Amino acid sequence: MLNRLISIAPMMDWTDRHDRFFLRIIAPNVLLYTEMVTTGALLQGKNPERFLEFDPFEQPLALQLGGSNPKDLAECARRGEWVGYDEINLNVGCPSDRVKAGKFGACLMLEKDLVAECLSKMISAVKIPVTVKCRIGVDDQDSYEHLNDFIQTIAQAGCQVFIIHARKAWLKGLSPKQNREIPPLQYSVVHRIKQDFPNLTIILNGGISSLDIIEANLPYVDGVMIGREAYHNPYFLTAVEQRFYPSTSIIDRKAVIEKFIPYIENQLKDGVKLSNITRHILGLFHGEVGARQFRRYLSENAPLTNSGINIIKEALHYV
Numbered sequence: 001m002l003n004r005l006i007s008i009a010p011m012m013d014w015t016d017r018h019d020r021f022f023l024r025i026i027a028p029n030v031l032l033y034t035e036m037v038t039t040g041a042l043l044q045g046k047n048p049e050r051f052l053e054f055d056p057f058e059q060p061l062a063l064q065l066g067g068s069n070p071k072d073l074a075e076c077a078r079r080g081e082w083v084g085y086d087e088i089n090l091n092v093g094c095p096s097d098r099v100k101a102g103k104f105g106a107c108l109m110l111e112k113d114l115v116a117e118c119l120s121k122m123i124s125a126v127k128i129p130v131t132v133k134c135r136i137g138v139d140d141q142d143s144y145e146h147l148n149d150f151i152q153t154i155a156q157a158g159c160q161v162f163i164i165h166a167r168k169a170w171l172k173g174l175s176p177k178q179n180r181e182i183p184p185l186q187y188s189v190v191h192r193i194k195q196d197f198p199n200l201t202i203i204l205n206g207g208i209s210s211l212d213i214i215e216a217n218l219p220y221v222d223g224v225m226i227g228r229e230a231y232h233n234p235y236f237l238t239a240v241e242q243r244f245y246p247s248t249s250i251i252d253r254k255a256v257i258e259k260f261i262p263y264i265e266n267q268l269k270d271g272v273k274l275s276n277i278t279r280h281i282l283g284l285f286h287g288e289v290g291a292r293q294f295r296r297y298l299s300e301n302a303p304l305t306n307s308g309i310n311i312i313k314e315a316l317h318y319v
Contacts, residue, residue, distance in 0.1 A: 003031065011035065063080040065080070
């Protein structure tokens with residue numbers, strides 16, 4: 001059984017394997033999710049193995065898939081289980097036009113029977129948990145009755161865990177960024193779903209940026225999923241760990257970098273660019289004296305040709 005009390009959201013271009021390793025140093029207990037990986041990337045792409053790469057240190061770790069073909073999703077779920085992921089999650093919440101054009105993401109909330117078929121095939125294909133991440137509604141299909149019917153249909157297909165972003169998605173007229181900010185948060189809708197489906201595991205996502213918000217919602221749901229706050233202010237996760245996993249030893253910011261350096265050195269030897277890793281640590285000193293200079297030094301120097309670990313060590317002088 002995975003501990004779902006606190007998890008970190010799958011975030012495109014952000015929660016790659018470098019970021020997840022970094023976050024795991026800070027937060028030993030939270031459940032981590034990959035970026036969304038499409039079935040096309042795994043089944044038709046060149047070198048598909050790279051999309052599934054992770055370090056065992058990152059676990060517990062869930063693989064998020066994007067797609068709408070039941071057979072393809074089942075095959076990709078099998079591959080995810082085979083390489084060692086602890087959970088497979090289906091994306092039914094991403095609102096971008098690109099995702100809509102590929103017939104996956106939030107637009108699938110309008111096709112509950114197809115989603116149910118996809119999840120049924122995935123659940124039959126693997127032994128690890130298969131979960132779904134969705135919104136509270138899409139466009140004009142945003143009534144509570146519609147959401148309740150969607151959850152009921154998917155649950156009947158065998159899905160027992162729902163991660164619900166407490167905003168509706170506007171597929172017409174709003175960008176993905178605007179969809180994370182403009183539709184109002186409606187935590188009470190997710191609370192009501194948990195009341196109506198007490199036997200399901202309901203995880204609340206959207207706008208989780210403080211301990212107060214987490215504690216205010218946990219009495220009504222089974223867990224919360226933190227998104228952008230975990231990226232822009234990753235050291236916030238130490239407060240989360242201390243509050244919800246009190247046996248965890250808290251690590252200071254510079255010690256986080258020291259533990260991360262051996263990983264970075266190995267990645268550099270494998271040809272990874274330093275800037276592809278350091279972009280994830282820019283927020284580590286958020287709110288601290290010298291944080292701006294730290295970010296600026298890394299942003300200006302990490303992309304330079306032949307940049308190495310010395311760039312990080314020099315940036316630390318500012319904080």
